[in-house]
Amino acid sequence: MWEAVTAVATAATALIIAFTALVGAREVNHLRRATQLDGTLRIFDELSAPEVRQARQWVILELPLRMRDEKFRAEVAAAGLGDATVHIELVVLRTFEKLGTFIDHGLVDSDLTYDIYARTIIHTWESLLETGVIAEHRKDGAENLWSKYERLYQGAIDWTVRTRGGEGTAYLESVAKWRREAREVTLAK
Numbered sequence: 001m002w003e004a005v006t007a008v009a010t011a012a013t014a015l016i017i018a019f020t021a022l023v024g025a026r027e028v029n030h031l032r033r034a035t036q037l038d039g040t041l042r043i044f045d046e047l048s049a050p051e052v053r054q055a056r057q058w059v060i061l062e063l064p065l066r067m068r069d070e071k072f073r074a075e076v077a078a079a080g081l082g083d084a085t086v087h088i089e090l091v092v093l094r095t096f097e098k099l100g101t102f103i104d105h106g107l108v109d110s111d112l113t114y115d116i117y118a119r120t121i122i123h124t125w126e127s128l129l130e131t132g133v134i135a136e137h138r139k140d141g142a143e144n145l146w147s148k149y150e151r152l153y154q155g156a157i158d159w160t161v162r163t164r165g166g167e168g169t170a171y172l173e174s175v176a177k178w179r180r181e182a183r184e185v186t187l188a189k
Helices: 002-048 050-061 070-076 089-104 110-130 133-137 147-187
Strands: none
Touching: 002 050, 002 089, 002 110, 050 089, 050 110, 050 147, 070 133, 089 110, 089 133, 089 147, 110 133, 110 147
């Protein structure tokens, strides 16, 4: 009889431990999601800050004009060592590189980020490519410079195509067309 009681008690203990482990795992998942949301909201605050918003706009509209200036272009080659008050593109590069790092480590939700910022990520990265900033920064053995931002950009493209279905490619083309038209207006000044 005592053996039966011991067996039942052992089984009950195992069930309680299993239940506790499941509840604990669920709570850890909730805590992880809450922490991730907090990190996401903090980086979104940074992306919404006037300095970063103005820098994003500057990269898309003003950088092409500034890259015509030989002195400015030569300074761009200094990559991340430049003065961010003059080389405003560094604000964008550093901000999105950090965001890409956070997403790579699961600290910021990628789908939420792309849902809100995919267009901005795409615009700014392509503007930095088209103006030659990325190529200048990646000279002389720095091929991986801004790689987290580049992965962020590719993630934004993939997310856009995935979530917009057949319209994803057309949407991306309209984004590129808008940027080209905005740039033409700026360059015509």
